[in-house]
Amino acid sequence: MLDDLVTIALKAGAAIMAIYARFDPATMATKGDGSPVTEADAAAEALILEELARLAPEIPVVAEEAVAAGQVPETGRRFFLVDPLDGTKEFISRNGEFTVNIALIEDGVPVLGVVYAPAIGVIYAGGKGQGAKVADVEAGKIGAWRAISVRAEPQHGGLCVIASRSHLTDETKSFIERFSVADFVTAGSSLKFCKLAAGEADLYPRLGRTMEWDTAAGDAVLRAAKGAVLTMDGKPLVYGKRNQKDDVDFANPWFAATGRFDPFASAEQ
Template sequence: MPTISKALLNSVEQLAGQAGEAIMQVYRRGFEVELKADNSPLTEADKAAHVRIARGLQTLTPKVPILSEEDTQSFKGANAEGLYWLVDPLDGTKEFIKRNDEFTVNIALIAQGKPVLGVVVAPALQLTYLAAEGLGAFKVNADGQWQAIQASLPPQVGRPWRVLGSRSHPDPRMAAWLEALGEYETQPMGSSLKSCFIAEGKADVYPRFGPTSLWDTGAAQAIVEQAGGQVVTLDDQPLSYANPQQLLNPDFIVWGQRTSEKCIETRK
């Protein structure tokens, strides 16, 4: 198993940053949009970022297989140690096409079904979040320094829940869930940035109803968990990556720190 270290995390951060640069080259000059077999959009930027990341990870950890959204066929499963890289070269392709800047590069290391390292880069917004088990969770500030981040405690009485929702994937079940939550205010947002904002303490909860894939959540989950938050299914089990042949996630909730009775009640 590669040693989970600051050096490894730094290498993955640099690789995600390079993929972000490749994406921005396409973003600035215009692009055509294809449709994949599932009718999801694909652009030249998705492909360029995938190639950059796949080559970099193969050099960095040649014995760790890679599951990327843009190359699921080459992935034959985790290695003998239960390890694999989980990659979304361009998360939020719809946001990329809309040119609202809310798209990310996601790279996670999965060990025994759990994300133990994650990097999320939002190149158009110049935001980077990263975390690793035993090291903590960080946001990279303007001068390139890692600043530790922590998820917020649940809101005190009198303050509404700060809820993040999907910008491009609304779901009617959200309304019923929010009604049970109590007083709240919502903000729509694209890509894995929603989970990163939970990790940073900028929001309290992100409920996700409807389809997502493993690569949409792995990197951000590592960041949320190392920042003291949780990513759990509706029956309150951690979102798992132990069966990568099952590419779709169940519905899930991203919480900040969960210590209050109110927080416990809302998830029943």
Template sequence: MDFEKLEQVSRRAALLAGDKIMEIYNADDFEVKSKSDDSPVTEADEAADALISEILAEAFPDTLIVTEEQADSHKETADTFLIVDPLDGTKEFVKRRGEFTVNIAYVENGTPIRGVVYAPAKDRLFYTDASGQSVEELGDLAVDTVGEVKPISVSEPDNSALMVVASKSHRDQATDDYIAKYAVKDMTSAGSSLKLCLIATGEADIYPRLGRTMEWDTAAGHAVVLGAGGQVVRFDDHTPLTYGKPIYENPFFIVMSPGVELKEA
């Protein structure tokens, strides 16, 4: 893979998809449908998916593209693949909360080694550069002009006063019980893959996820965490979370700064 090209193409695709999403988000009304699993899907999901898929397929014609909105792609497997969630946080989008993201990642031998996460309503753009370092691009985000790019890194946590991030839409008692095992300084909540990015920037120390997720939900944020020096491990045995699993479904997992002293489940 040409990582310079991948960085440029993924960044451009994410920003263009974000523009399309915001066009629909800012409209007076938009259509919301239900998928077979009763999760919502909007015209913004579908428009962003079509746009990203076209850009990636043209740039990388020999690479498998797995995307949430194309069920046939979930039956395909490869050692290396691109994986896309064109609009993660559809519930946040529908409620107009702004905490939704565009996610594009490149997976190699089970590990997401490059990724871009764009939160268009928050004007926050995170990605791994060609070298694998995670960055946040600041200022006015433009498709054809790269702004100020700042390397990001995970925190050096104080295990007697941890900052925890949890899901806004998927919080439950099991999550609260697990968080209670830690000495918590404060908690914050966020929607979509922004939670992983808060670990990558050092704004939080640990994010436990005890709930169903799919690989397209996490791959881009996972890559950004790795490129910032963080870790994403399985909840059950604390081994690295890997990709390319059957139907692209994740087990429970924990995202963290390496300095966090993990508790047993």
């Protein structure tokens, strides 16, 4: 199924890029939570939902824009999580760091994931027991896949920390200050998970608002590359969170995504 999800992501990326070429910020709308949404979000999600219905009609799909419209299916032990255009702010600012995210969840764990950045021309994929990989994409065609994995250990001189370009909270900054940091970089969308998976960084903390569709595909790629996404109590992030006491369905707690580095066992003052 991973290859099928790759194909679907490529098609969604093509739909997004057709709109990106002629995008007018004046056509942007705002959702109830204040976040922006564009024609590209809707077009990509409609395509992905149609393709997933053909591929696996028995598996429910939780998709960002559908949920925003009140269309929330029942979720059993297996379901898809879809963010058709993660990084809408990056899309609007035209820096290219937006992605198509498709993940399969089983028993609360992201077991398959695809992250495609169509403007940059790179796609990441990974699955439980399958490892993680990356390939360049040119004119919609995938080049040779390359296996990726997290760094064996932080490089000499301290950690390479990657953080959100658009959502760097004060709490995240304070968390980062606990460690010896040699390099600090920012990136948009779920590319942060993928850069960890490819061994390009050690730590991605996110002490701020995210939803499950924001993280699931990147989390699947990172786990397949032998990394982890841990909540503030040091436990793996889980998916399919419904009827939460203190938050809405599918909302994530704060987390730290890591390679081999354990931020909760290795804090440095």
